[in-house]
Amino acid sequence: MILHKADDALMCKVFVMTLRGAAQDWFHTLPSGSISSFKELAYAFAKERTSYRTIKKNPDHLFNLRKKSDESLQDYIKRFKAEKANIVGCDDWIASSAFKKGLPAEHDLYRELTIAPSQTLAEVFTTAERYALWDDDRIAAKKSTKQEEQPDPVPSNRASHKGKGIAIPL
Structure with missing residues (x-):
């Protein structure tokens, strides 16, 4: 479109038609009248979308x-x-x-x-x-x-009362 010297308004409208999903949602959150040229739209879009890029690791x-x-x-x-x-x-x-x-x-x-x-x-x-x-x-x-090496943490009733003369029925 730039080669055909289309005006900014037309380029903005056609650009918006190419957006899908989150990009389209982003466009609809722009305040009315906040973009006055295709160059501003391209800059705002690039700024928004580059924040989603992951940084390439070396x-x-x-x-x-x-x-x-x-x-x-x-x-x-x-x-x-x-x-x-x-x-x-x-x-x-x-x-x-x-x-x-x-x-x-x-x-x-x-x-x-x-x-x-x-x-x-x-x-x-x-x-x-x-x-x-x-x-x-x-x-x-x-x-x-x-x-296997740990002793039984709860002693049996018979062992704990051994030698005390108390008989505990089992």
């Missing part, structure tokens, strides 16, 4: 991720993969390095990834998921051992 962002001390390895893997998925064109070597860097240095997986550094990202995640299964098994084993 692959370096992955180096800020760290496995939390109370976080399972499986949860760290999921969180890392989700963050990586938001970065377009992230190099696998960078992602592999960042994933390893986010692990505590004393973690067995960190040691494994240091010993075999030339793995692809898929191989890193496969190795990490094997370690996560092992971690889950160790945690479950610790919990079951603790439950």
Whole structure:
């Protein structure tokens, strides 16, 4: 329309006809007479719509991720993969390095990834998921051992009255 030298009023009306959904709702919230040219409309629209854009993250962002001390390895893997998925064109070597860097240095997986550094990202995640299964098994084993070792918190009636000469029928 600009090439055909259409007037501002016509360009504004035609532009509004192209809007759908939230963009159209936004247009109808503009106060009557608040836009006096197509240039103003284009500026207001661009200003409104750019606030909805997500900021593109740089692959370096992955180096800020760290496995939390109370976080399972499986949860760290999921969180890392989700963050990586938001970065377009992230190099696998960078992602592999960042994933390893986010692990505590004393973690067995960190040691494994240091010993075999030339793995692809898929191989890193496969190795990490094997370690996560092992971690889950160790945690479950610790919990079951603790439950077996704990004494019964409620003593039976017979034991609590032993030696007091009181007979309690069962």
